[in-house]
Amino acid sequence: MATSPPEPGGPPAGAAPRERDAAGLGRLGATAFVVPALLLIAAFLVFPALWTIYLGATDYRLTGLAAVDPQFVGAENVERALDDDGFTNSLGLTLQFVLGSAVIGQAGLGFAIAWVLRDRRGFGRRLIEAMVLLAWILPSSVIAFLWIALLDRDDGTLNALLSTPGTAWLLEHPMLSLIVFNIWRGTAFSMMLYAAALGNVPPSQLETARLAGASSWQQLRDVVFPRIRGHVLTNLLLISLWTFNDFTPFLLTGGGPEDRTEIMPVFIYETALFGGELGFGAAISVLMLLINLVIAVVYARLLRRRKDVDR
Amino acid sequence: MRVLTRRLVALTGALALSGTVAACGSGGDGDSGAIELTISMNAIAGGKNAVEADWIEQWVIPRFEEERAAAGVEVDVTFEPSGVDDEQYKSRLALDLQSGAGPDLYTLDGIWLGEFAQAGYVEPLERTDPDYAAWEGWEQIPEAVQALATFDGARHGIPAGTDGRVLYFNRQLFAEAGLPADWQPASWDEIVEAAEVLAALDGVTPIQLNAGTAMGEATTMQGVLPLLAGAGEEIHTEGAGWTGDSAGLERVLGLYAEIYGAGLGDRQLQQETQGRDKSFEEFAAGKIGILLESDYFWRSVVNPAGGVAPMEDRDENVGYALIPAAEPGAGLGGSDHVSTSGGNVRVVNPAGDHSDLAWELLAFMHSAEAVTALVGDDPRITARADVNEALLGDDPMLTFVNERVLPLTSYRPALDVYPRVSVLLQEATAAVVAGGDPAEAAADYREGLEEVVDGDIAP
Structure with missing residues (x-):
């Protein structure tokens, strides 16, 4: 995080300025290098965020009188959101989605695949990796179409395989279907990251542990995990954040049936665009931004604690 | 780590490539110096409301361009088709209009007229053309059907038809x-x-x-x-x-x-x-x-x-x-x-650069000749009484709706x-x-x- 205090283990206070200016650019040169990036960030990140906060405090609408002449309503939208069943419902569903599909599903399955494949080479490994990667790189719209065909009530592939004709998976088990879908969709990233991380565990240490009679589980816990803890946390941070903001489920269920898969991005989309309530939608977006920040801060703290321990 | 990096490079390459391909699909604008007009409807050839889409592309656009060219004005009309749910069409349209862009001429469901008019995405026709009431079509459209295109006592567009x-x-x-x-x-x-x-x-x-x-x-x-x-x-x-x-x-x-x-x-x-x-x-x-x-x-x-x-x-x-x-x-x-009953209304976007010409196109689209061409061999209940009289007789169902359903219907x-x-x-x-x-x-x-x-x- 950019705002974090200087690390305690950094260069001692009072070190010569020359030493701190490792690139030798000087204050002016460094500023010149940083300014374009800062301007871009200001234009495309800071300004939209502030604008969203402002919009969230108005009753701006897509159509009608409030589209021409929005009124300032202060925190009314936020109060309404916190009091709105739709909001709490979508927050709950989003947490289910993040925990189920990202934290448990993708991270777990990704690690499992990476662990199983760690010593293997050759065609089998390439094939599995290719399949997992393919799920990740195909465009969402294509994937959504494939899954709708897979789960369809009348002619779905899954029903044909399981001999359960007439089961409408996306209607009867909507959240579960989406979680399974998203595990399949996003495991590749965790798999690749863990595969790289496992490569960093010195084989000699594993060998020693094995000679000392450690079981697989003990090896994992005491040798592998301490080595890759940073990777695990970084992975969890990234996949939690982007699963939290993922919009692909909309392509499968459109938030339905009723609002049983209306995760937060879908809720905002429905409210702001279909419902036309841009102001209220912006207020929910701000709340969502805050939740994202909380997630990021929690992980960042865990990461920093790890660094302190390492030292 | 090297394996990962190499794979990431390949992946980035693939993503960049697909981006380029997508970019090639768009673009291309008229550079002939003609006045450009766009028409937007929730209709698409081979899909939703295909008959209407074909009519716009094959009848309205060529004939209107020809007619204007004969009058010495070069016009280039494009059709923006769409084949989605009405709600999706509406929110996309409203977003376009809100940003000050959007098509010069578009169709909307009669029930959206109120909110679109209040937001300024549609204006009373009087403001587009002070002479609008002189159009010959008005006396052919029954009062009840005209009400579809009326908001706050002012006509905002031309009703495309009604249903039962x-x-x-x-x-x-x-x-x-x-x-x-x-x-x-x-x-x-x-x-x-x-x-x-x-x-x-x-x-x-x-x-x-x-x-x-x-x-x-x-x-x-x-x-x-x-x-x-x-x-x-x-x-x-x-x-x-x-x-x-x-x-x-x-x-x-x-x-x-x-x-x-x-x-x-x-x-x-x-x-x-x-x-x-x-x-x-x-x-x-x-x-x-x-x-x-x-x-x-x-x-x-x-x-x-x-x-x-x-x-x-x-x-x-x-x-x-x-x-x-x-x-x-x-x-x-x-x-x-x-x-x-409900019905669509076709309106002019007041934010367009040539809304006067767009109104002429709108009136052209609702001439008896144009409406007859739309109906073609496939009867439908139009807003114009003269066209209905001439064409509905062929279809028992639509005659049924016109004669038995419309008299007892109610509007939203x-x-x-x-x-x-x-x-x-x-x-x-x-x-x-x-x-x-x-x-x-x-x-x-x-x-x-x-x-x-x-x-x-x-x-």
Whole structure:
């Protein structure tokens, strides 16, 4: 995080300025290098965020009188959101989605695949990796179409395989279907990251542990995990954040049936665009931004604690 | 780590490549110096409202360009087709218009007129062309139909046409179940009785009565509102306000409970994202017995020529009946049968650079000649009386709607909050179809209504 205090283990206070200016650019040169990036960030990140906060405090609408002449309503939208069943419902569903599909599903399955494949080479490994990667790189719209065909009530592939004709998976088990879908969709990233991380565990240490009679589980816990803890946390941070903001489920269920898969991005989309309530939608977006920040801060703290321990 | 890096590079390359390919697809603008106009409609060749899309591309655009060229003005008209749900079309259109862009000329559902006009996306025609009233077409369009394009007492556009709702039924299934081929129920009970008889057929859903939010406005228009009219009530009474959890609304929700509670309708179909399209396919495949729809269903869905779910034997096998009141004489104004109507309106975008020319194009599109070309061999009820008179005689169904349905129909209020009230009604039906209590759903509806209409509820 950019705002974090200087690390305690950094260069001692009072070190010569020359030493701190490792690139030798000087204050002016460094500023010149940083300014374009800062301007871009200001234009495309800071300004939209502030604008969203402002919009969230108005009753701006897509159509009608409030589209021409929005009124300032202060925190009314936020109060309404916190009091709105739709909001709490979508927050709950989003947490289910993040925990189920990202934290448990993708991270777990990704690690499992990476662990199983760690010593293997050759065609089998390439094939599995290719399949997992393919799920990740195909465009969402294509994937959504494939899954709708897979789960369809009348002619779905899954029903044909399981001999359960007439089961409408996306209607009867909507959240579960989406979680399974998203595990399949996003495991590749965790798999690749863990595969790289496992490569960093010195084989000699594993060998020693094995000679000392450690079981697989003990090896994992005491040798592998301490080595890759940073990777695990970084992975969890990234996949939690982007699963939290993922919009692909909309392509499968459109938030339905009723609002049983209306995760937060879908809720905002429905409210702001279909419902036309841009102001209220912006207020929910701000709340969502805050939740994202909380997630990021929690992980960042865990990461920093790890660094302190390492030292 | 090296493996990972190499893979990432390959991946980035692939992503960049697909980005480039996508970028090549767009772009390309006129550089001929001609005045450019765009038309936007929820119609697309080979898909939704294909007839209209073909008419715009093959008749309107070339002829208008030719006519203007003869007058010495070079015009380049482009059509922006679209084939999505009406709600999606609406939000995309509103977003375009809000950013000050959008098509020069577009079609919108009559019920959106209020909110679009208040937002300034449409203006009274008077402001586009002070001489607009001189257009010859106005005297051909009946008052009631003109009201579709009127907001706050001013005409904002030209109505594209109107429609009427009936109960469609599959004659073949009716024959198998021993029901009459010229079925005309006189009350809701008779509908339910027929559905119960149909339930004996294997693999047949007796009745499709739109419900839930996934169907959008189709739930309100082909479900709640005609039924409410059948119970003798309007959703908004001029001078009194909106209808709350009235006795009529509870009866309507009670009918939903009766049909879906007894398994006479397919609950899940009402929840599916593509539920409405699926219901059309099932009707065409002989899996649905009775279906409440507008004449759109006859023209654009089961039409053997160009329908989205064509039925070769439409003329013999698709029957239609007037929608009965709850019981004889219980309908709106003491009527025995009811219907609801809507219609599209075509308007000019005031933010366009050439709105005067766009108005000329709009008037051109609604000349008798143009409307006749649109109708072609495929009759529909147009806004123009002269065209209807000349062409409807060929089609018994549309004549039926024109002569028997339109006189007893009712229109939705052209008020800007209507779409939000409509969503509340959809949610109430969703609750009942999912097994909820009608009275409770009606009470929830009223609670939402109070917020949306700010207390303007009929006593």
